Amino acid sequence: MTAKKKASKKKAAAKGPAGSTPAPARAQRGADGVYPETQILSRNFGVEDSWTLAVAREQGAYTMLEKALATMTPAQVVEEVKTSRLRGRGGAGFPTGVKWGFIPQDSKKTKYLVLNADESEPGTFKDRYLMELDPHLVLEGCLLCAYATGLDVIYIYIRGEYPLSITRMEGAIEEARQAGYLGKNILGKQGFTVEAHVHPGAGAYICGEETGMLESLEGKRGHPRIKPPFPAVEGAFGCPTVINNVETLAHVPCIIEFGGAWFAGLGIQPDPANPRALGSSGTKLMGVSGDVKNPGVWEFEFGITLRELIYDYAGGPLDGRKVKAVIPGGLSMPVLTAGELDVPMGYDALQKVGSGLGTATAIVMDDACDMVEACENIAHFFADESCGQCTPCREGCHWMEKIFARIKAGEGTPKDLDLLEHLFVNIEGRTICALADAAVWPLRSILRKFRHEFLAQMPGQSDPALPAGSAAVGAR
């Protein structure tokens, strides 16, 4: 953990070995008004050698697997996860139990779990903590998923730039295999036979998209597939496949430990009036990077506001600076302005304000940040990472990058902003995967919310935000 925690802060942590402590209570703002951390996923993060099986076992690793194998049917595990209302932590927020339910149980084919550990979303660095500091928790979650849905093989697709995650997960798999948590008839359970493999990625953002990842895993170019068929029916190697994020599955042991109802009671409840607001149950690793004093990752029950996250935990902006804009969930979400920070961190709440939870890792930009330059940077990233498969993204992302570069070079005109709006329409929702949408959302929101900054960098355009007489071009 890079984050320094103030002693005054309360923590609701499930300290000690799993199974030996009562379920953590709901987070309550203290007398000082500070929203406390709830350490469930991260409870072993400070423990020495937490990634080794010996230490992990002292902390209760694999006891929930034992419990499930001994006392629960696979269907009961799925039910428990459905009850928990656990939603995917990779960005899309799809209900995990529902996804598991899509796996056809009558299929004779090999069934796969592909664990999405390709954490390549800019500003996102939560899954690496789990893989580096508690790989056995991750593996236990995978095995619970395998038991629940009848899977045979686990592939852990880890971003190639995470060498320590790769080493730790490979080490954990080896230790688990030797201890009988992997292989034939795991823990004596007849027929529960699962193998696990680590597959390192080779550095492409698109391989974090689930079907691009499957293609990459199969040894092909990471070009996303058109859905349907969905991976649950036809995924890796044409077989039924569950694809889950690392953090998603790391939640499963504690759901088995304390129960789905307990998990569902944490966080933000669904809105009965809005069937699309599925609520945000449980806890979430949340991170902050960018222009703050104390970037890092913490675990909270859903409900902490973006402002609390940035000011109480990330230390707020650097001295003498003010927060100008925040992208709340990785790079691919619409931007929020300094005035929009009181939104609770949750799937539905962030959607309601026109953004999204994404990976719940905020990127903070302060008042020294040139939004035109930021857009050029964002557009460059998505243009560079566009896989090239389908036309609107392949051509459109580069086109957007060139326009932002032109504006940054002081050669833009207001017509360019109209052209960008025209391109957003023709890129968003017109492609095979969501990379194009991910490119459009932050760019369009920045353009709309900070339009004056773009006009200010155009020759002959006066900037209403600047005092009269200021030089428009290059003003910062």
Add this chain to the structure above:
Amino acid sequence: MADNKPTITIDGQVLAYEPGQTVIQVAHEAGFDVPHYCYHPGLSIAGNCRICMVEVDGWPKPQVSCKLQPSPGMVVHTQSALAKSARAGTMEMLLVNHPLDCPICDQAGECHLQDYSYQLGQGEASSTTAKTKLPKNVAFGEKIVYDAERCIKCTLCVRFCEEITQTNELAMSGRGDHEIVIMTSKGEFDTAYSMNIIDLCPVGALTSRDFRFKSRLWFMDFTESLCTGCARGCNVVTGGRDGAMLRMEPRANAEVNQWWLCDEGRLDYAHVNGADRIASPRIKTADGVWVQATVDDAITAAAVALREAGGDVLLDGGCTLEEMLLARDLAKVMGGKARYAAATGGGDKFLRVDERGANAKGAEGLGLARATKAAAAAVVIVERDAHVPAALRDGAAPVVVFATDAASVPASARVVFPHGSWAERDGLLVNTDGRIQVINRNPAVGPDNIPATADVLEEILGELDPAYDWRGRGGLHAALRSESAFAKAQFPAMQSAGVGVGA
């Protein structure tokens, strides 16, 4: 729908569909012109070009119709504002980096990008940025040239090499707008079917080294015909201009060649454009000098010579059924038999067969024996040296010769008629599977005014047999139908000569 098939509605028309069909297939069958680049009925569906997008009621986003599975009652709009704007948006994207080099691009005139630009494009470019620079004039083997800037990355060529030839010579490389097609580590593009990717390419990214820069399409005549390189009878379109044949490309026929053609067959027209083509009849004088003659004079001279010589007729296995029937009748009048000759070898497991005589099956049906060694014949008809080699021709010591090339005329000949190549003749051929198909004359190919071999044979028959009645094409076809071998065969409708697909 009487047969209770599920239906969808496209632009207000209720259309039945078969399970497994996608919306674009249903639309195309019903005659809707849904544009497409990356879709091809013979290849897997990629859905990457995004030009075939349509609007579906109840779906917020436009959908690619090439991949979209119909569901009963689905309501599809190809001309709604959303469908149109989605396609126009894609079109604009495709042109951002596409070079504006139509004036020097071989594809101009048959370019889907050009066609859809006229339909969907806007007159004014929105992009003022420099276009991406990518490799040009890249050799894909000896026969194909690749231009990555023109390429729209539809991956049809890559999928062809993966799925049809299964030889994997091509792959996509690079990301984003720097993505290009590359040759894989195999290093050579030597599959026998490589040039099909030129036809597949919807734009001018893949061009034929054989054809490029030879002619603008709109100056050429195109005629539906057959390839006569072997007995498969692949359906083709011949393209010619000013007497020369310039190219040949496959025509879809699900029963024969699907959409494909082998490279050898495609390039098998050197003899059509030979420097030594015979353009008019010739008669050898008493002192051994060749003189040009009118067709009538040559027919009279041939009849005189044949009355004197008599005997067999030896013909090229690429002759039409009509020519073969007449040759058989002629041989009968002369007291001999008709035989045919054809090369063999070169077959593979895909389209090419060992039998190279394009009408060998027809000859068999007419009871013609296959000539394998030299034997006397009064008349020889030869288009290809490979079929009727010098040993057979010279050994036959014919007096009357129908030949395409002057070099094929044996020294014994006294009357020579020009024999048009297959691209210049009309008639029927029977392919290796017994299917009767049509070849058609391309009016732009070959020397002007050469008489049809079938007509000349009929005239000679009339000279030799006073009882012979002129039958013409209709009479010949009636006679063919009464042959026991073809009694059950389906005869295709003949196209009037020279009406090309481009007409």
